[in-house]
Amino acid sequence: MKKEWKYIALLAGIFGILVVVELNKPKPIDWRPTFSKKDKIPYGNYVLGDMITDIFGLGNFSSTNKTIYETIGQKTDITSYITKEEQPVQASYIFINEQFSPDKLDTETLLQFVANGNNVFVAANHFQGTFADTLKIKTNDYLFSELHANDSALTMKLDSLSLNFVNPVLKKEKNYGYKNGTIPYFFSSFDSSTAVILGVTSKYKPTYIKLSFGQGNIYLSSTPIAFTNYNMLFQNNAEYVGGAFSYLPVGNVIWDEYYKVGRGEEETPLRFILSKTALAWAYGITIVSLFCYILFEAKRRQRIIPIVAPPQNATLEFVDTIGRLYYQYGDHKNLAHKKITYFLESVRSRFYLKTNMLDEEFVKKLSEKSNIEKEQVKMLISLIRKINESDSVTEEALIRLSDMIDRFNRIDEIKERK
Numbered sequence: 001m002k003k004e005w006k007y008i009a010l011l012a013g014i015f016g017i018l019v020v021v022e023l024n025k026p027k028p029i030d031w032r033p034t035f036s037k038k039d040k041i042p043y044g045n046y047v048l049g050d051m052i053t054d055i056f057g058l059g060n061f062s063s064t065n066k067t068i069y070e071t072i073g074q075k076t077d078i079t080s081y082i083t084k085e086e087q088p089v090q091a092s093y094i095f096i097n098e099q100f101s102p103d104k105l106d107t108e109t110l111l112q113f114v115a116n117g118n119n120v121f122v123a124a125n126h127f128q129g130t131f132a133d134t135l136k137i138k139t140n141d142y143l144f145s146e147l148h149a150n151d152s153a154l155t156m157k158l159d160s161l162s163l164n165f166v167n168p169v170l171k172k173e174k175n176y177g178y179k180n181g182t183i184p185y186f187f188s189s190f191d192s193s194t195a196v197i198l199g200v201t202s203k204y205k206p207t208y209i210k211l212s213f214g215q216g217n218i219y220l221s222s223t224p225i226a227f228t229n230y231n232m233l234f235q236n237n238a239e240y241v242g243g244a245f246s247y248l249p250v251g252n253v254i255w256d257e258y259y260k261v262g263r264g265e266e267e268t269p270l271r272f273i274l275s276k277t278a279l280a281w282a283y284g285i286t287i288v289s290l291f292c293y294i295l296f297e298a299k300r301r302q303r304i305i306p307i308v309a310p311p312q313n314a315t316l317e318f319v320d321t322i323g324r325l326y327y328q329y330g331d332h333k334n335l336a337h338k339k340i341t342y343f344l345e346s347v348r349s350r351f352y353l354k355t356n357m358l359d360e361e362f363v364k365k366l367s368e369k370s371n372i373e374k375e376q377v378k379m380l381i382s383l384i385r386k387i388n389e390s391d392s393v394t395e396e397a398l399i400r401l402s403d404m405i406d407r408f409n410r411i412d413e414i415k416e417r418k
Helices: 002-024 046-055 068-072 104-115 129-135 142-149 238-245 271-275 277-300 315-328 332-351 360-370 374-389 395-417
Strands: 061-064 091-096 119-123 138-141 162-165 185-189 195-201 206-213 216-221 252-256
Touching (some): 104 119, 104 129, 104 206, 162 238, 332 360, 332 374, 360 374
Parallel strands (some): 061 252, 091 119, 119 216
Antiparallel strands (some): 185 206, 195 206, 206 216
8 A cells, every 4th residue: 555655656756847847838829810809919909909009099899709790780870879968970890800801791881880980900811702793803922923823933032022001101111021921912903983091011012902882981901910919019010000090080999809819718617717727727637636546556457468560650750861862863743743743632532623634624623622822833834834734843843843732731720720
């Protein structure tokens, strides 16, 4: 019995040391783009959420975890928003997220809200669904569009884009700078008869537009990252945010949290325990302790099971070795062919598409099934056809093929998780 307690005490001591080390270990920076006003991570919106009342004056500020219809479905009339002096004022509904695609009911409710004299501000990389179709808007990735335009170069340069306003009053002599690759999206299509361009990139691509709708206005930005904590505190980029919101009237503000994190509640019955750090740790330690107790008790009551080493999987090492041999001998054509073969096999197994004809119909089907923009798929398939038809492949072409396949897989994995 004493011997057992000795092992238990040793196990408890080791576990305690691990807990102390874990608690004191510096937390890695979370670079996820959550766009929530509760998050202080680089790509959260805590700073903007804290400053929003200063930007919009003394109007009422409310944050909602509900759908558009649940929030304003019964209050689309401008007279529903009353100040302390009981005078009707305009209200502004603000959405900031990586993508914006409300359903048909929410879109109709939101557009009616605007038509009655209110304003909507939406910052997103992607606009989809009924909202995008109704307003005839579409965004595109500048890096991919440039790659397509300079297809013969077989290289892709990550330009450092920057932002500025068109209005001479707001336009700065020096553009607002951002990290490479964080603001590549721009409006490639919109109704020029109702839209006014308010902001552009250093490449003169429109990133901030105003659409008149009924008695109100819709303000659309294709660079939501510009409104996050990191960029609000970087150099003078907070001025860009202030300038963007200066087009909206002073008054009441509705801040959306639903289209970022849903209703903001854990679905599990343990949501209260998990919402408190101390209780969550206590709950976790209890579960781990019970697991260790069961493990050691089971070990006590059965015979020792001999350890059998599992067969070693040397597939990855083999693939790496073969790849290095092809690369060192400069057999770029053979290596490109194998990458294309593996990619097409992945397409057949994941999307159930025939790959014997890489034509426009194949590009369309692959774009629909992978939920990736058709232009991006078309560029990749075009490069594959060009390599298949060539007698030799340059190192630059091989690198570009590898980058485009990797980017396709990353985008597909991200959209599949969503």
